[in-house]
Amino acid sequence: xxxxxxxxxxxxxxxxxxxxxxxxxxxxxxxxxxxxxxxxxxxxxxxxxxxxxxxxxxxxxxxxxxxxxxxxxxxxxxxxxxxxxxxxxxxxxxxxxxxxxxxxxxxxxxxxxxxxxxxxxxxxxxxxxxxxxxxxxxxxxxxxxxxxxxxxxxxxxxxxxxxxxxxxxxxxxxxxxxxxxxxxxxxxxxxxxxxxxxxxxxxxxxxxxxxxxxxxxxxxxxxxxxxxxxxxxxxxxxxxxxxxxxxxxxxxxxxxxxxxxxxx
Numbered sequence: 001x002x003x004x005x006x007x008x009x010x011x012x013x014x015x016x017x018x019x020x021x022x023x024x025x026x027x028x029x030x031x032x033x034x035x036x037x038x039x040x041x042x043x044x045x046x047x048x049x050x051x052x053x054x055x056x057x058x059x060x061x062x063x064x065x066x067x068x069x070x071x072x073x074x075x076x077x078x079x080x081x082x083x084x085x086x087x088x089x090x091x092x093x094x095x096x097x098x099x100x101x102x103x104x105x106x107x108x109x110x111x112x113x114x115x116x117x118x119x120x121x122x123x124x125x126x127x128x129x130x131x132x133x134x135x136x137x138x139x140x141x142x143x144x145x146x147x148x149x150x151x152x153x154x155x156x157x158x159x160x161x162x163x164x165x166x167x168x169x170x171x172x173x174x175x176x177x178x179x180x181x182x183x184x185x186x187x188x189x190x191x192x193x194x195x196x197x198x199x200x201x202x203x204x205x206x207x208x209x210x211x212x213x214x215x216x217x218x219x220x221x222x223x224x225x226x227x228x229x230x231x232x233x234x235x236x237x238x239x240x241x242x243x244x245x246x247x248x249x250x251x252x253x254x255x256x257x258x259x260x261x262x263x264x
Contacts, residue, residue, distance in 0.1 A: 014083030021261030212252030
């Protein structure tokens with residue numbers, strides 16, 4: 001019998017999506033296509049469809065702690081992706097467990113605030129507290145422009161230059177950040193990345209017109225964590241993740257739903 005050998009192990013700390021478009025399910029599919037094994041810690045269970053999110057049930061803090069302890073007791077994790085999290089107490093517990101097990105691996109945080117159908121997953125105050133404390137992990141944050149403005153307490157009606165916004169983010173959170181351009185208008189989707197020297201680089205690709213983009217942010221953030229674990233620099237990993245996400249959108253399955261998932 002021939003056994004499959006995985007190059008890396010990704011830990012996905014994220015919500016469950018019953019449509020398998022986003023969240024933990026998307027991270028598992030992304031990992032498999034990149035020859036990576038995905039272990040996971042489910043933080044919430046959602047009931048959703050292309051018409052919106054109907055219900056969210058948060059996983060108790062003690063269950064989140066138990067999931068992480070059992071994973072780190074047995075697996076050598078190479079990278080971590082953190083997505084939807086609704087509890088500040090759980091965020092503190094995650095940090096404590098990573099310190100307990102002396103985990104020093106690339107961490108990518110997708111700071112999810114609301115669904116594409118405009119459902120807020122958590123209160124603004126809680127959202128800010130969670131990601132302020134997560135900055136202590138020295139992760140790479142991957143917000144879109146709306147999430148970035150919320151994290152900086154910038155009013156939506158007040159537009160600032162994107163270069164200035166990510167510089168402000170770096171100074172406030174002391175963390176690397178990739179500003180994703182998937183939700184912006186225009187012919188091209190442009191991502192911005194800033195490094196520890198406050199140098200900003202951009203990478204653009206032609207925008208794909210598609211209704212099947214559910215999970216594109218999850219595919220991007222989990223693939224970014226994996227590419228970083230493979231030894232790529234942040235900018236190299238960004239280029240690879242952007243290419244991967246574009247391919248995922250082009251390979252989207254035709255399921256006959258209003259807002260379909262990306263492919264892999």
